[in-house]
Amino acid sequence: MTATRIIALTPFGRPDQLAAACVLAKIHGTVVPVGDFSAIALGDDSDEARTAAASLSELAGRHELLLLISTEEHIDASQWRHGKHENDVPAGLALSSLPDELEDLVLGRTEPSAVKGSIDTRSMSRRQASAATMTGERARVARTAAVWILGVVCAAILGIVFAVMAIAGSAVAWIGVAVAVVLVVIAAWRTRKVVTAATANSA
Numbered sequence: 035m036t037a038t039r040i041i042a043l044t045p046f047g048r049p050d051q052l053a054a055a056c057v058l059a060k061i062h063g064t065v066v067p068v069g070d071f072s073a074i075a076l077g078d079d080s081d082e083a084r085t086a087a088a089s090l091s092e093l094a095g096r097h098e099l100l101l102l103i104s105t106e107e108h109i110d111a112s113q114w115r116h117g118k119h120e121n122d123v124p125a126g127l128a129l130s131s132l133p134d135e136l137e138d139l140v141l142g143r144t145e146p147s148a149v150k151g152s153i154d155t156r157s158m159s160r161r162q163a164s165a166a167t168m169t170g171e172r173a174r175v176a177r178t179a180a181v182w183i184l185g186v187v188c189a190a191i192l193g194i195v196f197a198v199m200a201i202a203g204s205a206v207a208w209i210g211v212a213v214a215v216v217l218v219v220i221a222a223w224r225t226r227k228v229v230t231a232a233t234a235n236s237a
Contacts, residue, residue, distance in 0.1 A: 039104040040076040040083040041140050043068060043132065044090055045097035053153040055093050057160060061086045064146035065153040069133040074155075075146035084119070092117030100128060102140045109140060185224075189217035 046052035052072040053065040063074040063086075074090075076083045080103050091099040091114035099114040102125065109125035129137045138144040146152055193214030199207035 038078065038106060039140055039142050040078065040080065041073050041102045041104075041136065042076060042083070042087050042090060043071055043073045043100040043102070043136060045094050045099065046072040048072065049151055049153050052090075053155050053158050054162070055090065056086075056155045057158050057162075059086075059089045059093065061089060062155055065155065066139065066146050066149040067151045068136050068139075073136065073139065075139065087112075087114045088117050088119070091115055100132075102128070102136075104140050104142070183221075185221035186218055189214050189221055193218065 044052055046055065047070060049065045049067050049072045052074060055061075056063060056065065056074060061074070061076075063076045065072055065074045067073075074086075076086055083101065083103060087099055087101040094115075096115065098120075100123075101112045101114060103110040109129075110122065111125040111128045112122045113120045129140070135144065135149070139146060139149075147154070193211055196207045196210030196214055200211055
């Protein structure tokens with residue numbers, strides 16, 4: 035079915051975060067702010083729109099996504115959560131509780147690109163998208179993990195140097211090798227702990 039306008043209203047509060055999620059998920063469209071939320075105007079293919087809704091609702095987790103598909107005859111509205119279609123809802127009822135600008139977008143009275151703060155996902159690179167999704171907590175975890183990874187590398191290099199000296203006949207160097215091995219194990223364990231904790235917190 036070909037639609038005249040397809041809008042997905044998401045729980046993302048910042049348009050740049052929604053745009054970044056779309057870029058990383060390879061979803062094309064124009065992101066617009068709608069009240070306290072962000073929406074994306076998709077193409078005119080309803081099947082592709084449903085696939086996009088499933089992907090975005092999976093990223094949104096427990097929060098709900100509303101997909102609105104407008105044709106010449108009527109407007110279909112459906113709720114999505116955890117990557118799955120939950121149920122269809124009356125479009126009029128759904129729109130009545132949302133900002134008027136959403137209805138203007140769905141009915142084509144407002145062009146998405148004309149909305150202040152709109153973002154064309156094609157204008158954002160994957161590098162910019164990755165940076166936009168990097169929260170303060172994630173950045174802290176990344177820095178901490180990087181420090182411990184550097185510790186693993188440095189300890190390994192130190193171990194190699196002492197190993198060469200030990201092979202050359204330095205008995206004391208074997209102590210350095212042992213210390214370097216311990217440092218590698220500790221640094222690797224700390225790196226894994228940081229990454230595992232971050233993964234658990236984001237689940």
